[in-house]
Amino acid sequence: MxxxxxxxxxxxxxxxxxxxxxxxxxxxxxxxPVRVTVDDPGTTVDAVGVPTHVEHWPALRPSGRPPLVLVPGFAESTSVFSRLAPRLAADRDVYAYDVRGYGFTAHVPPYTLAADTDQLAGVIGALHLTRPVVLGHSLGAAIALSLALRDPTAVTGVIAANGDGTPYFGADRSSAGGGGGLRTVLTLPPVGPAVVTAIVRHRGPVRSLVESQCGPGCPVDDAAIDRWRAPFLTPGGVTSLLAIARQPLIGLTDDEERRIRVPVAIVYSELDTSFDADDAAAMAQRVRTPLVTGLPGARHLALLGEPERFTAAIAPLLERLG
Missing domain, CATH: 1.20.5 (Single alpha-helices involved in coiled-coils or other helix-helix interfaces)
Structure with missing residues (x-):
């Protein structure tokens, strides 16, 4: 005793x-405080009351094909599409935006799937787009698929890239998000904010995280790493990230995905530990699609590390979707 x-x-x-x-x-x-100044090539639109950062790449050779809207994933911003979007804009207008709470979009809760879906619909409306194809990367796939389920007439099709749009981990298809108690403890003040702030104040930890998910072709020079860090170094950036992380992952259930009637295509990376070939095959069954493409030897951020190969992989999918 x-x-x-x-x-x-x-x-x-x-x-x-x-x-x-x-x-x-x-x-x-x-x-x-550390503040990082980076080029901001985008603009701000009002998406159902959320000041939303948007970037636009006009089509080099306009073809009349549906525009493409790119939705970043957890802790990502439009910069994750910086090397991919110009390539996809060869024959169609391409847009990317920062999801509420991330990037240079306002930190406006609630951070829920319903609110994120409202924002995507608001972006499409604010930009006056007609039935775009929506590509969601990682957690962004959930937002794209959610809009397709809610309003099938709003989109021509969806590409789920490196994410299946559900909140599940591994073989457990019942526990959304996973690790709720521990996640709450680790994200609460003052420890959570102190740890995340210490990480984003320095390029080294951020560079290591990006390299681990991106591979040898990834831009990891100081300017590229500052583009990742800058949004989290703005007032409220860390607070909103932790508020999002404290909640279960957003996503649709398996049954909700089975009810989607909009055409869906799937892209996975062979070395992606969060969404692999088996996950892609299971998702393809739920959404009833034969449009599945894999990238051998690629990682989660292949769209940034290998943009040419990623473009070549999804170009046929875009053709099939409309």
Missing amino acids: RWLRRAGIVLAALVVVVLAGSALYLAWDDLA
Whole structure:
């Protein structure tokens, strides 16, 4: 009992030290914040009350084909499409936007699938687009598929890239998001904000994260890494990220995906640990599509690391979708 008592005292002391240290670190960050200035080639539109950052790549050779709207995933911004979008704009207008809470879009809760779907519909309306094809990357696939389920007349088709649009992990198809209790503890103030702030203040950790998901072809020079960091270094950037991370992952259920009637195409990367060939095959059965393309040797951010190969993979899918 004496040892248990001592262990409890030591543990309590460690908790106090961690909490105090985190609070002091955040106080110091408020006094000496890091701000990164990056080029912002986009504009802002009002998407159902959410000031939304949008970028546009006009078609080089207009063909009358449906425009393409690109939806980034968790902790991503329009910069993830910076090398892909110009290639896709060969024969159609291409647009990308920052989902609420990310990038240079306003930090406007709630951070829910319904609200994110409203925003996508609002972007399409604000840009006066007629039945675009929507490509959602990673978690962005959930938003694209959600709009297709809610309003099939709003889109011509959906491409789910490196994500199946559901909130599940692995073989467990019942527990949305996973790890809720631990995730809540790790994201609560002051520890969560202190850890994330410490990461984004420095290029090294961000560079390592990007390299691990992107592969050898990924741009990881200082300017490219600053484009990743900049949104999180703006006021409220870390807070909104943690508010989103604290919730279960957004996504449709398997049964909801089975009710989608809009044409869907699927792209996966062989070395993507979050969405592999088996996941793509299972999703293809749910949405009843033969349009499945894999990228051998590619990782989760192949669209950024290997844009030419990614473009070649989805070009036939875009043709089939309209």
